Amino acid sequence: MSRRSLTLLKNLARSANGSAIQTRSVTYMPRPGDGAPRAVTLIPGDGIGPLVTNAVEQVMEAMHAPIYFEKYDVHGEMSRMPPEVMESIRKNKVCLKGGLKTPVGGGVSSLNVQLRKELDLFASLVNCFNLPGLPTRHENVDIVVIRENTEGEYAGLEHEVVPGVVESLKVITKFCSERIAKYAFEYAYLNNRKKVTAVHKANIMKLADGLFLESCREVAKKYPSITYNEIIVDNCCMQLVAKPEQFDVMVTPNLYGNLVANTAAGIAGGTGVMPGGNVGADHAVFEQGASAGNVGKDKIVRENKANPVALLLSSAMMLRHLQFPSFADRLETAVKRVISEGKCRTKDLGGQSTTQEVVDAVIANLE
Amino acid sequence: MARRSASILNRLLAKNPPSPFTAPTRSITYMPRPGDGAPRTVTLIPGDGIGPLVTGAVEQVMEAMHAPVHFERYEVLGHMRRVPEEVIESVKRNKVCLKGGLATPVGGGVSSLNMQLRKELDIFASLVNCINVPGLATRHENVDIVVIRENTEGEYSGLEHEVVPGVVESLKVITKFCSERIARYAFEYAYLNNRKKVTAVHKANIMKLADGLFLESCREVAKHYPGITYNEIIVDNCCMQLVAKPEQFDVMVTPNLYGNLVANTAAGIAGGTGVMPGGNVGAEHAIFEQGASAGNVGNDKIVEQKKANPVALLLSSAMMLRHLRFPTFADRLETAVKQVIQEGKCRTKDLGGDCTTQEVVDAVIAALE
Numbered sequence: 001m002s003r004r005s006l007t008l009l010k011n012l013a014r015s016a017n018g019s020a021i022q023t024r025s026v027t028y029m030p031r032p033g034d035g036a037p038r039a040v041t042l043i044p045g046d047g048i049g050p051l052v053t054n055a056v057e058q059v060m061e062a063m064h065a066p067i068y069f070e071k072y073d074v075h076g077e078m079s080r081m082p083p084e085v086m087e088s089i090r091k092n093k094v095c096l097k098g099g100l101k102t103p104v105g106g107g108v109s110s111l112n113v114q115l116r117k118e119l120d121l122f123a124s125l126v127n128c129f130n131l132p133g134l135p136t137r138h139e140n141v142d143i144v145v146i147r148e149n150t151e152g153e154y155a156g157l158e159h160e161v162v163p164g165v166v167e168s169l170k171v172i173t174k175f176c177s178e179r180i181a182k183y184a185f186e187y188a189y190l191n192n193r194k195k196v197t198a199v200h201k202a203n204i205m206k207l208a209d210g211l212f213l214e215s216c217r218e219v220a221k222k223y224p225s226i227t228y229n230e231i232i233v234d235n236c237c238m239q240l241v242a243k244p245e246q247f248d249v250m251v252t253p254n255l256y257g258n259l260v261a262n263t264a265a266g267i268a269g270g271t272g273v274m275p276g277g278n279v280g281a282d283h284a285v286f287e288q289g290a291s292a293g294n295v296g297k298d299k300i301v302r303e304n305k306a307n308p309v310a311l312l313l314s315s316a317m318m319l320r321h322l323q324f325p326s327f328a329d330r331l332e333t334a335v336k337r338v339i340s341e342g343k344c345r346t347k348d349l350g351g352q353s354t355t356q357e358v359v360d361a362v363i364a365n366l367e
Numbered sequence: 368m369a370r371r372s373a374s375i376l377n378r379l380l381a382k383n384p385p386s387p388f389t390a391p392t393r394s395i396t397y398m399p400r401p402g403d404g405a406p407r408t409v410t411l412i413p414g415d416g417i418g419p420l421v422t423g424a425v426e427q428v429m430e431a432m433h434a435p436v437h438f439e440r441y442e443v444l445g446h447m448r449r450v451p452e453e454v455i456e457s458v459k460r461n462k463v464c465l466k467g468g469l470a471t472p473v474g475g476g477v478s479s480l481n482m483q484l485r486k487e488l489d490i491f492a493s494l495v496n497c498i499n500v501p502g503l504a505t506r507h508e509n510v511d512i513v514v515i516r517e518n519t520e521g522e523y524s525g526l527e528h529e530v531v532p533g534v535v536e537s538l539k540v541i542t543k544f545c546s547e548r549i550a551r552y553a554f555e556y557a558y559l560n561n562r563k564k565v566t567a568v569h570k571a572n573i574m575k576l577a578d579g580l581f582l583e584s585c586r587e588v589a590k591h592y593p594g595i596t597y598n599e600i601i602v603d604n605c606c607m608q609l610v611a612k613p614e615q616f617d618v619m620v621t622p623n624l625y626g627n628l629v630a631n632t633a634a635g636i637a638g639g640t641g642v643m644p645g646g647n648v649g650a651e652h653a654i655f656e657q658g659a660s661a662g663n664v665g666n667d668k669i670v671e672q673k674k675a676n677p678v679a680l681l682l683s684s685a686m687m688l689r690h691l692r693f694p695t696f697a698d699r700l701e702t703a704v705k706q707v708i709q710e711g712k713c714r715t716k717d718l719g720g721d722c723t724t725q726e727v728v729d730a731v732i733a734a735l736e
Contacts (some may be wrong), residue, residue, distance in 0.1 A: 025493070027496045027513060027560060027644075027686065028560060028686075028689045028690070029494050029556075029648055029653070029686055029689070029690055030555065030556060030559050030560075030648075031644045031648060031650070031653070031690075032492070032548070032551070032552050032555070032648065032649070032650050033555075034555065034559060035558050035559050055586070064558075064594055066558075066559075085448050102434075122401075123401070125396070125398050127396045144396060179401070182401070183401050186399065186401070186402075186403065186404035187398075187399060189404050189433075190397070190399050190403060190404050190693065190695055190696075191397060191399075192397055192695045192696075192699060209436065224432060254441035275396075277398045279398055279399075279400060279401065280401070281400070281401050281402070284398070284400070315426075316395065317397075317398055320397050320398070320694075321397075321398055321400075323692065324559065325694065326559055326560050327559075327561075328563045330561060354380070367561065
């Protein structure tokens with residue numbers, strides 16, 4: 001028996017030395033002047049927005065990140081985005097925002113959509129993945145949903161034909177479909193992803209979604225090493241909750257993307273933790289991954305129990321976008337560590353902590 | 368004896384609970400701007416000696432990865448009088464260059480082409496990252512030193528003259544302008560890469576004015592970065608400390624000559640100049656080459672047998688991919704190279720093995736994800 005234990009011991013000792021070598025990667029050699037601080041427009045928003053954006057501000061200060069925020073007050077019931085906010089984003093090129101609540105009905109159009117259309121932020125990206133330490137019913141989830149942001153069902157073109165009959169126009173153009181497909185494949189190429197899935201309902205909307213699919217197929221030909229397939233959106237929703245590991249990158253028109261992103265976020269841990277961003281040719285706006293219009297209930301705001309993780313991880317994406325990879329890594333590692341330890345979690349993750357307690361834990365875990 | 372092994376087993380098993388950080392999880396995604404995937408052109412200078420061998424290795428690996436870089440190759444050899452005009456034009460156009468070594472003849476009238484490139488393009492900072500590579504046994508552990516060396520002046524000004532027959536003066540030039548910008552670059556590097564300490568290497572007790580000016584500039588810049596520790600060390604003590612206790616050094620900022628020596632020493636203790644990556648950067652251009660000893664192009668025997676070590680240039684090209692904003696490709700290349708070294712089956716002669724360059728390249732390509 002001692003002989004067996006000895007070999008077991010040797011194997012264990014060997015595996016203990018060979019695993020998990022946390023070494024610094026090959027260094028990033030900055031250009032001179034890369035450390036100059038960048039201005040970022042900050043829009044706290046409604047509901048839990050000010051709470052979670054304040055969390056980001058605190059963590060950025062604790063890290064001495066080369067970022068400073070220009071804060072602007074915008075609320076969901078305003079009829080338009082104030083022009084000075086748009087000016088600021090056009091100048092800074094990057095914006096971080098909390099949620100803006102869109103009133104149901106009424107005549108007020110969504111400020112979230114207005115921002116995306118005015119700045120032509122045509123791609124919305126949500127990264128849904130299992131966080132280590134956070135138990136979910138689905139394992140091996142690592143999906144990136146790339147959603148067309150400017151047209152489709154969200155064109156906002158509705159009219160009442162006769163009293164009691166309303167037409168809502170869904171607009172799909174070759175131009176927008178092509179560029180979102182191009183962005184999705186380029187994203188997959190740059191991030192070493194193996195598969196792109198187009199989500200559609202072309203059996204019913206033969207021309208509209210058919211045009212979307214055609215554009216995706218054309219772009220797919222230029223990327224022979226990336227697998228491309230198509231899935232009808234109803235089957236897609238079912239597959240998401242049954243076998244989410246089959247999906248990698250998903251490219252979708254506007255409405256399906258909204259639903260698929262929320263579903264994928266939900267199975268991977270909830271919209272409180274998934275990071276996301278919106279990007280166009282010139283600007284980028286970062287906000288929590290899915291459900292940008294969901295600003296939480298009054299009770300959460302009163303008790304200060306909003307989950308800041310989604311916006312913290314989105315700000316890590318923003319740091320990477322601004323080419324500050326080390327700061328992004330530090331922030332991300334600290335947040336993941338806090339979640340995996342499990343001591344400090346807000347209510348949506350099954351804990352009882354307040355936003356401030358989570359922020360303090362993240363700051364304490366920064367290297 | 369069984370009872371003792373059992374208790375040790377228990378302790379080992381208890382110490383290794385499944386940690387969530389052993390499995391490599393994907394980090395937060397990098398959201399590219401539209402058009403970021405467009406291929407970039409990079410000037411490629413194979414150089415002398417082992418140069419063509421190792422740059423050929425990089426080209427093969429880049430193709431295997433389908434990296435969005437394509438190379439414009441130019442023949443430059445160390446005994447040419449000047450770097451050809453079209454090469455300089457190409458580097459100015461592409462902004463990024465990858466090169467093998469250019470051997471500088473000893474004596475004679477030919478100035479170093481390496482130096483000429485750096486001066487013409489004003490590539491004032493040379494950066495060498497000397498770090499223990501996992502799986503590669505060395506006498507020193509915990510080495511993680513970045514040597515940032517001023518590249519354009521100092522002892523390498525090239526201003527020499529014979530005063531009278533038998534008496535030669537060689538001018539070492541130190542300017543406030545160059546010292547300040549290299550100090551600023553070193554502290555900015557430390558800030559951006561989360562480094563805690565910057566050490567200035569000097570010999571100001573002897574060269575009071577020259578190295579004194581260098582130190583003054585470093586001290587002034589240090590005041591702007593209160594979160595980073597700053598200290599100074601005399602170069603002779605530094606060399607001794609490097610081989611005795613290398614873990615005390617983090618980022619080192621040095622004038623030209625000391626930087627050359629310190630970088631080579633640090634590279635040597637961390638595994639050899641065959642594995643350390645490095646680059647040179649200026650305000651507009653960047654040149655990547657093997658970390659230390661850019662003038663060392665190996666001896667003829669290595670070239671004949673094709674046993675040059677491509678690891679240094681492969682890791683430098685990973686630095687280049689990061690510089691060109693292709694972080695995922697850089698990660699893939701780096702992981703593959705580190706895996707090959709760690710497995711230890713495919714190593715060239717300077718690492719104690721017997722493989723050829725091509726075998727190492729094939730192993731790296733096979734290890735790519």
